[in-house]
Each structure stands twice: as structure tokens, then as C-alpha cells.
Amino acid sequence: MRRVLLTITTTLSPATDLGFLLHKHPDRVQVFEQSFGTAHVFYPDASEGLCTAALLLDVDAVRLARTKGKSTPDFTLGQYVNDRPYAASSLLASAMAGVFRTAMRGRCDARPHLASAPIPLRLELPALPCRGGPEAARRLFEPLGWTVDARPVPLDERFADWGDSRYVALTLTGDVRLADALNHLYVLLPVLDDAKHYWIAPDEVDKLIRAGDGWLAAHPERAHVTRRYLANRRGLVRTALSRLAVADDGPEDGLERDPIDEEPPAPESTPPESVPEGTPPEPTPPEPTPPDPAVSEPAVPGATVSGPAVPEPGSPEAEPGSEPEPGTEAAAPPVPLAERRAQAVVEVLHAERAQSVIDLGCGTGKLLTRLLRDRSFQRIAGTDVSHRAMTIAARRLRPAPGDLAPRLELFQGALTYTDERFRGYDAAVLMEVVEHVDPPRLPAVERVVFGDARPRVVIVTTPNREHNVRYEGLGAGAMRHPDHRFEWTRAEFRDWAGRAAAAYGYQVRHVAVGEDDPEVGPPTQMGVFTR
Incomplete structure (x- = not known):
């Protein structure tokens, strides 16, 4: 002893x-x-x-x-x-x-x-x-x-x-x-x-991020701490450093750019980290739902949040910018902007005759749910850097009874690193994802998506910063959510899209999503890249 x-x-x-x-x-x-x-x-x-x-x-x-x-x-x-x-x-x-x-x-x-x-x-x-x-x-x-x-x-x-x-x-x-x-x-x-x-x-990554909340992201030795805490398991270390970089608004560090390692299954016996049976349990608050990049609307003024809000579909606060014009009567409840955005993505996928689609930054799988309901998509994949988000997506999207040939593949990955699993799809979707990426890492995302994965079609949606003045409670210069690293005007998005398309041999067209305000444009802007 x-x-x-x-x-x-x-x-x-x-x-x-x-x-x-x-x-x-x-x-x-x-x-x-x-x-x-x-x-x-x-x-x-x-x-x-x-x-x-x-x-x-x-x-x-x-x-x-x-x-x-x-x-x-x-x-x-x-x-x-x-x-x-x-x-x-x-x-x-x-x-x-x-x-x-x-x-x-x-x-x-x-x-x-x-x-x-x-x-x-x-x-x-x-x-x-x-x-x-x-x-x-x-x-x-x-x-x-x-x-x-x-x-x-x-x-x-x-x-x-x-x-x-x-x-x-x-x-x-x-x-x-x-x-x-x-x-x-x-x-x-x-x-x-x-x-x-x-x-x-x-799940050790989630434990590290939870215990390090508020201090680890800014620690000068965060890469050293992360590597040792996770016993140098490269895939887990890369995921943790990526999440810490988002929290600190800085570049990832401490890793070579190798593909994420395959993690072996957990052993049958794992020492628990909880109070033993027979001890009166202490109340534990529920863990927050991880951010879903498919939702990028303004947070409720005065609320404290740690990730992109995920409102209930159809709720009044779910999507600003989807209310009817003043002085008119709505014949039906307004369609939330998130719903319009997902529908616009699906319509483009149909127009481009895409049969295989990968959702890059799928969050908890809301777009994937819609794609699975559409039998014209024969092969579907979803990936996200968040292990917890992928766990929720897997639970939400489990194969239906009798589905002998599931069309969906889910895996964890980071868009700043080349990954052969991103390749081989007709279309890739980045729906409300790029604004969560630090600007210095955007070139890496471009290389991975347009240069290495290289699908025939890439669909990118992102908020239109000019439209923010139409949202009550957003002050001058404020962004729709504190996790956004930037928000582009229409001119800035067109400039980025044009440069990325020219660099990798794509053409790009722009689509307005939501009500196209004559002064400030639509709430969401979409770029459709075709090769």
C-alpha cells in the first residue's frame, strides 16, 4: 500500500x-x-x-x-x-x-x-x-x-x-x-x-478542455501541457490544441502536420473517476451542448454563452432577420434563417447533381439530418473537430431499422490539416464554418478543401456583416456571436472567394440567402465554387 x-x-x-x-x-x-x-x-x-x-x-x-x-x-x-x-x-x-x-x-x-x-x-x-x-x-x-x-x-x-x-x-x-x-x-x-x-x-480531451477553461488556452506552455496530459496521443493532442487555439484566437502549435491518428477502442475496464456507490451524490449541472457551426445568429443580449447558440427550430428568437416586413401580415409563421440556409444548400446540391456530399464542420449534424432524408444523395459524410459534437451527431443520426447499407460516415477531423478522408466527394459544404476560423489559418483551410480534397463543388455560407444593423441589440462593430473570429461584408467575401477560386482552378457564383435587403443585402451570403 x-x-x-x-x-x-x-x-x-x-x-x-x-x-x-x-x-x-x-x-x-x-x-x-x-x-x-x-x-x-x-x-x-x-x-x-x-x-x-x-x-x-x-x-x-x-x-x-x-x-x-x-x-x-x-x-x-x-x-x-x-x-x-x-x-x-x-x-x-x-x-x-x-x-x-x-x-x-x-x-x-x-x-x-x-x-x-x-x-x-x-x-x-x-x-x-x-x-x-x-x-x-x-x-x-x-x-x-x-x-x-x-x-x-x-x-x-x-x-x-x-x-x-x-x-x-x-x-x-x-x-x-x-x-x-x-x-x-x-x-x-x-x-x-x-x-x-x-x-x-x-473523452480525455473534453476533460482537459473543461478543467482548463479560462486559463489553459492562454498558458505559455499549453502545447507542452496538452501533449503530456494526453500522453502524446497525436490525434487527441491535435484536437485539443485546435480547440484551445479557437479559445485563444491564436494559431495551433506544438504539432507536425500529419494525418490524425486512428484511436484504438477503449478497454473493457477503465478506472472510474466518480464518487463510489453508496456515497450521496452531489448535484451536477448538465454539460452544455457543443457549438453547432450551422447556427450563426446573434446571441441574446445580456446572455453568457460559450459557443454558437442553438435555438429550437421555429422559435421566435431562433433566427433574426426572418420576420415579415412591418405593416404586412404573415400568412404563416416566418421560416427561420437556419432553415432557409439549409434549404438553399440542398437546392444547390441538386442543381449541381451532386450524389456524394461531405459536410465539413458538421457540428451536431443538423444539415446531415436533412441530407439523409433525401435519397438522391447516395453517399454522405460529416466531420467536425469537436469530439463531443460528433458523439451527439452519431446519436442523432444512428441508422434507421432495416437500413442495411447506411449512407452516412462520421469522423473527427480538423480542416487545417490534409486528410485523405475528405477526398472523393462530388460536393463539400462549409455552412457557417469559416467565420469560426482564425484569419491566419484560413489559407490552410483553403489548401485542404480546394487544393487537396478538391471536390467538384464547394458551397460556403457565412454571415453578411452589413446586415447586422437590422438586428436589435447588436451595436456598431459587434458580431453575431462571440465565437466568430470575423464577419465579412459582401465585398470582403467576394474578394476572398475570388482569390481562392482563382488560386485553385474554380469559378464562383454568389447566392443571397434570406431576405435580400436593398441597402444592406441578405443576412447570409453563399459562394458556390465549381471546378
């Missing part, structure tokens, strides 16, 4: 409010069974002036070996013995995800003002495997506002000439929001350890 120790100390007044923030009562010792051992939470000190919470993890070597899948690392004797009885590792991060999951999400109904504000904290890890030594710990934690005290642990204090071990005694102090502090540890412990003790599945 080996043990892992983490202590969290605060001097806020009253300090015992730490119990509310962690959702663990200072007067009790609580026990949480893990697949690889047992976690204990207790408070060595709990007074008005100082409060310390301790997470002690007993790692059961036999249980750890039994839960090891065929593709998880083989630690051999490392599973059973360790030269440091209190060594923090990725197992501690895994335990934190279950024991402190509500605190890591920043929820505290009893003390909401404390959950949302920085508080004085001291985090201590008496023995942390640290590849790169104390300097590596400083390089990762100091940009996050921590004062870092990382001291090498000697191999043996009795024999100084033996030198230092690969462990450090780490103390972090600073005024930091507790949820942020826990998420910093959750991500960076396995990075410093550089040996995840459990299976790296595709």
Missing part, C-alpha cells in the same frame, strides 16, 4: 468556510472508495483563523493491477512498490475528480460569493514526481499566479552525495479561486508526473 497526500490551507475569515467550498464537513472524516484504492478527506486544523483540508489516497497495488487494461502502461514492480510512500501522481488527480467534483466546477450554494472570488490558499504536496525538476514546476504554475516553492527531495538524506531524486516537495501559495486551484492541480499533476496511470480515451 502506498499513500498520496495533498493539503489545502486557507486563512480567509472565517477559515472554516473552506468546508462549504469543498462540500466536506470539517468535523467528519469521509471515505471514498476508488477503483485503485481509498481516498480519505479530513481536517488536521479547523479554526476561525486557519483551516486545512487533507486528501489522503491509499493506493492499493493489487486493485491497480487488476483494473489495468491491456493498453494501459505496464508499471511492473512500480505497481507494488515506490521509493516515496507519499508520492502525488495522476492517481491523485483521478481521485480529486471524484471527491471534489462539485468544488472543481465552482459551485457552492451556501457561499456563492466565496466560490466565485480568489481566496488565500496554500497547497502542499510533500512528494511530487516532477520530470524536469523544480524549474518545470515553476514554469507551469507561476504563469497561473502562484508563488512556487519547489524543493528537490534527496534520494537519501543520510547520503548527501547520492544527489536528488526525481521528486520535489511542492508548495503553492496565492490568492486564487478554489475551483481554479483544484483544476490547476488536476491538469498539471499528470503533466509533471508524465505517466498517466489509466487509459487515455478520446
